[in-house]
Amino acid sequence: MAPDVMAVVLCAALLHAGWNALVRSSQDTLRDTVLIVAGAGLWALCLLPALPAPAAASLPWLAASIAIHVAYFLLVARAYRHGELALAYPLMRGSAPLMTALAASALLGETLPPGGWMATLLIAAGILLLGLEACQRGLAAPGVLRTALCNGGVVALYTLVDGQGVRLSGSAFAYTGWMFVGTAALLSALLWRLRRPALPALLRSGGRRLLLGGAGTLGSYALALWAMTRAPVALVAALRETSVVFGLLIATCVLKEPVTRVRVAAILTVAAGAVALRLAPA
Numbered sequence: 001m002a003p004d005v006m007a008v009v010l011c012a013a014l015l016h017a018g019w020n021a022l023v024r025s026s027q028d029t030l031r032d033t034v035l036i037v038a039g040a041g042l043w044a045l046c047l048l049p050a051l052p053a054p055a056a057a058s059l060p061w062l063a064a065s066i067a068i069h070v071a072y073f074l075l076v077a078r079a080y081r082h083g084e085l086a087l088a089y090p091l092m093r094g095s096a097p098l099m100t101a102l103a104a105s106a107l108l109g110e111t112l113p114p115g116g117w118m119a120t121l122l123i124a125a126g127i128l129l130l131g132l133e134a135c136q137r138g139l140a141a142p143g144v145l146r147t148a149l150c151n152g153g154v155v156a157l158y159t160l161v162d163g164q165g166v167r168l169s170g171s172a173f174a175y176t177g178w179m180f181v182g183t184a185a186l187l188s189a190l191l192w193r194l195r196r197p198a199l200p201a202l203l204r205s206g207g208r209r210l211l212l213g214g215a216g217t218l219g220s221y222a223l224a225l226w227a228m229t230r231a232p233v234a235l236v237a238a239l240r241e242t243s244v245v246f247g248l249l250i251a252t253c254v255l256k257e258p259v260t261r262v263r264v265a266a267i268l269t270v271a272a273g274a275v276a277l278r279l280a281p282a
Contacts, residue, residue, distance in 0.1 A: 005230045009239045012223035017089070017246035019216040022209055023076060024085040025255060032209050033077040034191045039214015041184025044177035054169040054178060061165030062175060066182035068158040073187060075151040083144035086251035086259050086267070090244045091130060091145065094270035095152030097241075098123040100159050115276065122273030129266035172225045180218060241274040 019036055026032035054062060079088040098120055131145050162179075169175035227236045248267050251257040 002230065005227050005236075006239065008223050009227045009231075009236055010242060012220045012227070013240050013243035014246045015216040015220040015223070016240075016243045017250055019213045019220070020076070020080075020089050020247060021085055021250045021255060022213045022216075024080040024088075024251075026080075026209075029077040029080045030074075031191065031195065032213070033073050034187045035210040036213030036217055037073055037180070038184045038188050039210040039212075040180045040218040041188075041214070042210075043214050043218045044180045044184075048174065048177045048181070051174040051177065052171050054171060054175045058165045058169035058175060061161055061168065062178060062182070065158055065161050065165055065179050066186065068154060068161060069179060069183040070186050070190075072151060072154045072158060073183065075147055075154060079144060079147045079151060083148065084251065084257045085255055086248055086257050086263060087130060088144060088148045089247040089251075090267045090270050091127060091148035092151045092155065093241070093244050093247075094123055094267075094274055095127055095149055096155035096159065097274050098127070099153050099156035103156055103160065119273045119276035122276060123270055124273075126266045126269030126271075126273060129269065130263065133260065133262045133266060172228075173222065176221050176225065177218075180221075239275075241271055244271045244274070 022036065023029050023033050076092070079092065101116065101120055127149075162175075166172045166175050224236060224240055244267055248259065248264065252259045
């Protein structure tokens with residue numbers, strides 16, 4: 001991987017961890033999650049006129065992806081309502097490749113090589129250690145672990161769906177842009193229904209999150225997609241797992257969350273397992 005491509009992937013990983021930190025730092029995680037997605041949708045709308053329309057064959061996959069992403073962002077908001085970034089984020093991101101690998105093995109008949117199963121066990125061990133450490137310290141608020149792990153399953157699901165949809169679309173960027181537009185429309189309608197009287201005040205106070213968070217969310221996806229056109233997909237996906245480490249650094253240095261040695265070891269174990277799983281030979 002060329003140094004410039006590596007820098008782009010690391011930037012994408014940092015942006016992903018950054019918008020998650022924005023949600024975690026919010027007093028109203030649902031509002032700010034919707035604002036960030038709406039911002040991504042608005043940025044995407046500015047870019048879509050310059051892109052070709054996705055191929056018709058990809059539209060059912062695109063519709064499914066939008067529905068799944070709505071569930072994903074709602075679970076993100078719920079996980080951060082009571083859960084720390086250093087706990088919820090690695091659980092959501094680290095469990096996704098584990099669940100994807102298990103689902104591909106069970107449903108698609110794709111068998112992992114021995115190195116792949118060792119990587120899977122590393123992820124599982126890191127997740128178990130995170131959960132035990134959180135319970136021991138009393139940080140596992142009711143539902144946080146369950147919500148984060150459930151969202152890992154949702155990430156695995158949209159990974160499988162988008163993997164097929166992008167191949168059929170003819171334009172990965174257009175497919176991703178319309179996914180954000182559709183997801184933003186549905187989540188905005190939900191926020192309107194739930195918070196209509198307070199919505200003007202909510203928008204006035206959340207303008208920065210809408211623009212900056214939206215740019216970070218869309219930018220993270222776009223940069224990763226661009227990198228995949230310049231380097232092997234497996235290498236890009238593996239390097240992007242460093243978002244877990246960036247999340248740990250943001251949680252410690254910016255959000256001032258207490259991070260123990262056990263939690264650091266668990267997060268690094270999850271990251272190492274995720275990278276090893278992405279790089280496991282077919």
